[in-house]
Amino acid sequence: MKALLDRARSFKRRVDFESGEYRKLAEGQYPEALFITCSDSRVIPALITGARPGEIFELRNAGNIVPPHGRQSASGEAATIEYALEVLGVQDIVVCGHSHCGAMGALKSGDDLSSLPGVDAWLDLARPELAPLLDGAFEDPSMPAVAQLNVVNQLAALRSYPVTKPRLNSGRLRLHGWYYEVDTGQVHELDEDGSFRVHAA
Numbered sequence: 001m002k003a004l005l006d007r008a009r010s011f012k013r014r015v016d017f018e019s020g021e022y023r024k025l026a027e028g029q030y031p032e033a034l035f036i037t038c039s040d041s042r043v044i045p046a047l048i049t050g051a052r053p054g055e056i057f058e059l060r061n062a063g064n065i066v067p068p069h070g071r072q073s074a075s076g077e078a079a080t081i082e083y084a085l086e087v088l089g090v091q092d093i094v095v096c097g098h099s100h101c102g103a104m105g106a107l108k109s110g111d112d113l114s115s116l117p118g119v120d121a122w123l124d125l126a127r128p129e130l131a132p133l134l135d136g137a138f139e140d141p142s143m144p145a146v147a148q149l150n151v152v153n154q155l156a157a158l159r160s161y162p163v164t165k166p167r168l169n170s171g172r173l174r175l176h177g178w179y180y181e182v183d184t185g186q187v188h189e190l191d192e193d194g195s196f197r198v199h200a201a
Contacts, residue, residue, distance in 0.1 A: 022053070030055040034084040034126070036154070037096040038064045038103065042182045045096070057084050063103030063150065064095055065125050066157040085163050085173070093164075095154045096178040097147040104146045108134055129153040144179065148188075148196050150175040155190075 177190030
C-alpha cells in the first residue's frame with residue numbers, strides 16, 4: 001500500500017497537468033466506448049487498449065456480468081449503461097472476459113460460496129446460461145470456453161435493454177465481445193460466426 005500511496009502523492013508531479021490535454025478533461029468527457037470487464041486486478045482496460053484519460057468509460061464487476069433488464073433492485077450496471085448511451089453518446093460497447101477468472105472458476109468448480117452470500121447471489125445471474133458448460137470437464141485452468149460463453153451471454157443481456165435496442169436497430173450502437181489472456185496479453189475478438197479469434201494489428 002505504501003508504494004501506491006507514494007505514487008498517488010507524486011502523481012501531480014509525474015503528469016503534465018499544464019498541458020491542454022488535461023485542461024480539456026475538466027470541460028467534460030467524451031469517451032469512445034463503454035468497456036465492461038471484470039474487477040480482476042490483472043485486467044486493466046487502459047493498459048490493454050492504450051486508452052488515454054477520457055477515451056473509455058469503464059464498468060467493472062466480478063465476472064463482467066450485465067444484470068438482466070428489469071430487475072427490481074437498483075443496479076449500478078444499468079445506471080452506467082444508461083448514462084453511457086443517453087448522456088455520453090457512446091457508440092461502442094465492449095464486453096471483455098478474461099482467462100483465469102475467479103468468478104468463472106467458482107462457477108465451474110461449484111465452489112461452496114455460503115460464506116460469501118453476496119458473491120453467490122451475484123454469480124446466480126450468470127449460472128443459468130452457463131449451465132451447458134458447467135457440467136463438462138476442462139483440463140485448462142484458464143477455462144476459455146466458460147469465460148467466452150459468459151461474454152456472449154452478457155452481450156445478449158445488453159441487447160435486452162430498452163436503451164440499447166433502438167440504437168442497435170438504427171446502427172448507432174455496436175457491440176463487441178473480447179476475451180483477454182492474462183498470461184499472454186492476447187485479445188481474442190468475437191467474430192460474426194460466434195468464434196473468438198486473435199486478429200492481426
